[in-house]
Amino acid sequence: MAQRGNLLQFEAEMRTAADLPLTSLEQSANQILMQLKDAELAKYRHADFPPSLHFFSGKHLISDSPVMNFLQALPKGGALHLHSVSMVRIDWIIETATYDPTLYSCFNTTSGAQSFRFSAATKLPSTCNWVNVVAWRQASGNATAFDAQLFQNMTVLVDDPVQAYPTQDIVWQKFQSALSLVDGMVAYIPYFIAYTTRAMQELVDDNVQYAEFRTTLTPLYDINGNVYSSAYQMELLQQIIANFTAAHPTTFFGGKAIICGIRSFEPPVIGELLNETLVLRQQFPDLVAGFDLVSQEDPGYPLIEFLDQFLTSQQSQQAAGVTIPYFFHAGETNWIDQDVDDNLFDAVLLNTTRIGHGFAVAKHPIVSSLVTSRQIAIEVCPISNQVLKLVDDLRNHPGALYLEQNIPIVISSDDPSVWDISGLSYDFYEAFMGWGGDVLDIKTIKQLIINSIQFSAMSDAEKQAAFDLWNPLWVSALQQLVAAANKEL
Amino acid sequence: MAQRGNLLQFEAEMRTAADLPLTSLEQSANQILMQLKDAELAKYRHADFPPSLHFFSGKHLISDSPVMNFLQALPKGGALHLHSVSMVRIDWIIETATYDPTLYSCFNTTSGAQSFRFSAATKLPSTCNWVNVVAWRQASGNATAFDAQLFQNMTVLVDDPVQAYPTQDIVWQKFQSALSLVDGMVAYIPYFIAYTTRAMQELVDDNVQYAEFRTTLTPLYDINGNVYSSAYQMELLQQIIANFTAAHPTTFFGGKAIICGIRSFEPPVIGELLNETLVLRQQFPDLVAGFDLVSQEDPGYPLIEFLDQFLTSQQSQQAAGVTIPYFFHAGETNWIDQDVDDNLFDAVLLNTTRIGHGFAVAKHPIVSSLVTSRQIAIEVCPISNQVLKLVDDLRNHPGALYLEQNIPIVISSDDPSVWDISGLSYDFYEAFMGWGGDVLDIKTIKQLIINSIQFSAMSDAEKQAAFDLWNPLWVSALQQLVAAANKEL
Numbered sequence: 001m002a003q004r005g006n007l008l009q010f011e012a013e014m015r016t017a018a019d020l021p022l023t024s025l026e027q028s029a030n031q032i033l034m035q036l037k038d039a040e041l042a043k044y045r046h047a048d049f050p051p052s053l054h055f056f057s058g059k060h061l062i063s064d065s066p067v068m069n070f071l072q073a074l075p076k077g078g079a080l081h082l083h084s085v086s087m088v089r090i091d092w093i094i095e096t097a098t099y100d101p102t103l104y105s106c107f108n109t110t111s112g113a114q115s116f117r118f119s120a121a122t123k124l125p126s127t128c129n130w131v132n133v134v135a136w137r138q139a140s141g142n143a144t145a146f147d148a149q150l151f152q153n154m155t156v157l158v159d160d161p162v163q164a165y166p167t168q169d170i171v172w173q174k175f176q177s178a179l180s181l182v183d184g185m186v187a188y189i190p191y192f193i194a195y196t197t198r199a200m201q202e203l204v205d206d207n208v209q210y211a212e213f214r215t216t217l218t219p220l221y222d223i224n225g226n227v228y229s230s231a232y233q234m235e236l237l238q239q240i241i242a243n244f245t246a247a248h249p250t251t252f253f254g255g256k257a258i259i260c261g262i263r264s265f266e267p268p269v270i271g272e273l274l275n276e277t278l279v280l281r282q283q284f285p286d287l288v289a290g291f292d293l294v295s296q297e298d299p300g301y302p303l304i305e306f307l308d309q310f311l312t313s314q315q316s317q318q319a320a321g322v323t324i325p326y327f328f329h330a331g332e333t334n335w336i337d338q339d340v341d342d343n344l345f346d347a348v349l350l351n352t353t354r355i356g357h358g359f360a361v362a363k364h365p366i367v368s369s370l371v372t373s374r375q376i377a378i379e380v381c382p383i384s385n386q387v388l389k390l391v392d393d394l395r396n397h398p399g400a401l402y403l404e405q406n407i408p409i410v411i412s413s414d415d416p417s418v419w420d421i422s423g424l425s426y427d428f429y430e431a432f433m434g435w436g437g438d439v440l441d442i443k444t445i446k447q448l449i450i451n452s453i454q455f456s457a458m459s460d461a462e463k464q465a466a467f468d469l470w471n472p473l474w475v476s477a478l479q480q481l482v483a484a485a486n487k488e489l
Numbered sequence: 490m491a492q493r494g495n496l497l498q499f500e501a502e503m504r505t506a507a508d509l510p511l512t513s514l515e516q517s518a519n520q521i522l523m524q525l526k527d528a529e530l531a532k533y534r535h536a537d538f539p540p541s542l543h544f545f546s547g548k549h550l551i552s553d554s555p556v557m558n559f560l561q562a563l564p565k566g567g568a569l570h571l572h573s574v575s576m577v578r579i580d581w582i583i584e585t586a587t588y589d590p591t592l593y594s595c596f597n598t599t600s601g602a603q604s605f606r607f608s609a610a611t612k613l614p615s616t617c618n619w620v621n622v623v624a625w626r627q628a629s630g631n632a633t634a635f636d637a638q639l640f641q642n643m644t645v646l647v648d649d650p651v652q653a654y655p656t657q658d659i660v661w662q663k664f665q666s667a668l669s670l671v672d673g674m675v676a677y678i679p680y681f682i683a684y685t686t687r688a689m690q691e692l693v694d695d696n697v698q699y700a701e702f703r704t705t706l707t708p709l710y711d712i713n714g715n716v717y718s719s720a721y722q723m724e725l726l727q728q729i730i731a732n733f734t735a736a737h738p739t740t741f742f743g744g745k746a747i748i749c750g751i752r753s754f755e756p757p758v759i760g761e762l763l764n765e766t767l768v769l770r771q772q773f774p775d776l777v778a779g780f781d782l783v784s785q786e787d788p789g790y791p792l793i794e795f796l797d798q799f800l801t802s803q804q805s806q807q808a809a810g811v812t813i814p815y816f817f818h819a820g821e822t823n824w825i826d827q828d829v830d831d832n833l834f835d836a837v838l839l840n841t842t843r844i845g846h847g848f849a850v851a852k853h854p855i856v857s858s859l860v861t862s863r864q865i866a867i868e869v870c871p872i873s874n875q876v877l878k879l880v881d882d883l884r885n886h887p888g889a890l891y892l893e894q895n896i897p898i899v900i901s902s903d904d905p906s907v908w909d910i911s912g913l914s915y916d917f918y919e920a921f922m923g924w925g926g927d928v929l930d931i932k933t934i935k936q937l938i939i940n941s942i943q944f945s946a947m948s949d950a951e952k953q954a955a956f957d958l959w960n961p962l963w964v965s966a967l968q969q970l971v972a973a974a975n976k977e978l
């Protein structure tokens with residue numbers, strides 16, 4: 001059966017990173033990692049394999065996993081697909097924002113939707129019946145229950161997600177409600193600073209060195225209700241990132257922002273935002289990486305509805321001598337051959353730099369071929385796709401195919417706070433365990449990390465600096481993992 | 490945006506059947522079909538799209554669908570993936586077998602498993618405490634409740650399948666228990682004749698003209714408990730099929746059997762069965778199409794464990810001048826790069842004629858390439874894969890990819906009686922609606938039907954006769970559909 005070995009080998013050699021050379025240190029680390037992986041595959045061979053479970057059910061198994069420990073220890077490069085209102089653990093938000101005596105909450109009398117706002121008592125908008133959150137908690141008589149309710153409101157966690165969220169629309173409704181609560185807090189300038197700093201700290205804690213996050217530019221406000229421009233927001237953001245990076249010179253190399261429109265907005269609104277993005281990109285070329293459209297893709301307008309706006313912006317970009325790179329969310333859908341998955345074709349035709357999610361790319365051979373030949377990386381967010389009901393068993397996630405076909409991907413976590421995690425390690429675990437057996441080893445992990453720098457919006461010089469910073473972290477992490485394993489023997 | 494049209498067109502042209510020419514009649518019928526499809530896609534655009542629902546929840550929507558009506562009316566060729574104990578509606582079994590005064594039932598004292606057996610009262614095996622089913626029903630005082638319980642026992646239907654079957658193992662346990670009940674009845678010679686005839690009648694009622702079914706050769710018995718040889722069983726089967734075919738000369742063209750081992754059995758047992766299959770194939774070359782291994786693939790032995798037996802059989806086959814074609818179930822799993830999905834490689838290396846399910850083929854580019862170049866058709870059974878928990882949303886079923894990559898497939902129904910349907914139309918509906926929009930039209934349907942003859946185990950002469958019989962049925966069905974549609978206008 002030499003032929004059998006040849007076939008398996010042949011297929012293995014087509015995979016992502018199949019020919020990536022490993023140093024002796026990397027080989028030693030790989031042996032340790034693959035022993036852990038094999039033991040874990042054997043342990044879960046007949047039941048409870050975490051990638052086959054809903055994340056809410058499998059999370060505690062992953063948290064206890066030696067493979068997870070290993071992956072957490074690795075410097076994972078950049079998180080290229082994050083959203084600015086879902087980057088920080090909800091527990092921290094409850095501890096900080098909701099114990100601040102200047103935070104108020106109200107319920108919209110029509111929609112019933114809750115919102116939060118920091119304010120001086122005398123400056124609250126009169127449109128809503130605001131209550132002070134600290135006072136409200138006290139009046140409730142049960143701070144623990146009160147905070148637990150806040151936590152429920154700001155996450156999508158439930159005991160039985162299958163029961164609670166029978167359809168994509170229903171889970172998306174809860175998801176967007178959770179995000180909107182944080183949005184109101186984070187727009188308050190002092191909290192914007194604290195929150196954004198904390199977001200980078202959580203990444204560093206998970207050994208992530210860089211971040212690109214999508215922002216919808218919710219206007220910042222101060223304690224008196226004054227509202228600030230998006231240019232001010234970008235300037236402040238640039239400063240927060242610079243401060244944090246300066247304070248973590250060996251473990252963090254920066255961050256960028258991607259300006260996002262909401263895909264259910266009317267085309268002229270998106271046209272305006274493209275104009276604004278052009279100005280911001282001229283003004284903050286190192287910070288503003290480009291443009292995207294966000295929110296649930298199925299009910300939103302397809303990309304082609306904004307074609308006029310993109311063509312107009314194209315002319316403005318040429319006139320200004322500035323390009324706006326695109327980082328389109330596209331193919332975050334189970335539909336085939338409908339308007340919504342045609343977004344993939346339009347994203348490629350609009351020369352997108354990366355594709356957010358690209359779950360449906362697997363169903364389109366031409367798109368698969370184009371993203372490979374043009375090296376358009378797909379930002380794959382496995383846990384998000386499962387929680388938002390694109391796929392249940394993550395072994396069936398198309399990320400497995402992308403790795404097998406050597407389609408360029410990066411791993412990211414999308415909205416980790418909404419499912420009460422931070423960083424990238426849980427998503428790396430799902431990919432590493434769920435998308436291949438022995439042929440998926442540290443080579444793939446290393447390639448995914450390299451991809452997260454290579455396919456980032458950093459300049460070539462920034463990428464070089466990033467690799468120079470990442471490499472000693474990688475070597476040191478592997479040395480420690482190997483030493484610890486040897487000690488145990 | 491000519492480029493956009495080109496890209497979409499280019500991808501459309503890679504699909505299965507993209508260049509299949511259509512007659513004017515087929516074009517007219519296609520217009521009608523695609524109007525129905527578009528209306529149905531629009532209707533379900535925002536909720537309750539049947540392929541996205543569990544079949545138990547979506548079935549009534551499909552039953553009421555005009556697209557389903559259209560598909561039912563079409564002559565669908567052959568059902569190439571069926572099992573001999575799950576081919577007949579359970580209602581009919583309850584009405585016939587369980588009202589026969591010679592049917593007895595008992596519960597195994599150790600396992601609690603129920604079995605059925607036809608017998609003379611004095612000839613019941615003493616190993617179990619048999620009760621007469623007719624008397625039992627009468628004693629129960631509620632025939633309706635009694636029969637409803639029988640129906641529950643012989644199907645996997647439940648109100649809430651997600652709740653009832655949290656894992657693949659659990660649904661497989663219920664599934665195999667349901668099958669085993671029918672197995673005991675169908676082995677009784679008079680009922681074997683009635684059941685097998687009824688199975689073909691149900692296929693004809695759904696406009697299916699041919700069947701290949703897997704049988705594990707449970708020994709036939711008579712009213713006195715005498716047991717009959719597998720050669721007798723094949724002779725009887727051949728006669729039943731010949732009689733039915735003769736009685737339906739314009740609507741049915743025959744059937745064949747595939748002998749199946751159980752993949753959890755020890756290799757020597759499988760070796761014995763291969764020997765027996767060789768003899769049966771020599772004796773009944775027109776009936777016995779080949780060999781397969783069945784039952785849940787994950788916990789069973791991988792194919793390679795039986796390699797010695799296959800190599801030995803290979804020698805026997807050469808010595809006898811007879812080949813045993815293989816029709817391996819393989820890749821009916823969500824695992825990647827494990828023993829179980831390596832079955833796909835071994836099936837191809839053992840020169841399999843077709844692959845049963847091949848759900849995991851999509852995850853293996855080399856296997857995808859080999860089945861295409863060698864024209865090894867994949868027997869795709871969408872509803873079975875959903876009920877047995879390989880995939881929840883059928884839009885994500887790899888059948889969509891197989892059509893897009895022009896991998897040869899046929900559509901079949903596996904064990905329709907266990908989810909209370911018969912024929913192929915429901916599975917055709919899931920594929921036709923779930924796996925593509927406007928680019929998946931009557932061309933694909935026609936190709937799938939042609940495939941079911943082309944990739945069958947029929948001889949070339951039989952295939953020619955089959956096409957000659959099928960073609961007028963096709964033309965006549967389309968004429969009637971077009972006429973009916975014109976009448977409505």
Ligand SMILES: [Zn+2]
Binds near residue numbers: 081082083329356414
């Ligand atoms: Zn996102």
Ligand SMILES: [Zn+2]
Binds near residue numbers: 571818845
């Ligand atoms: Zn089967």
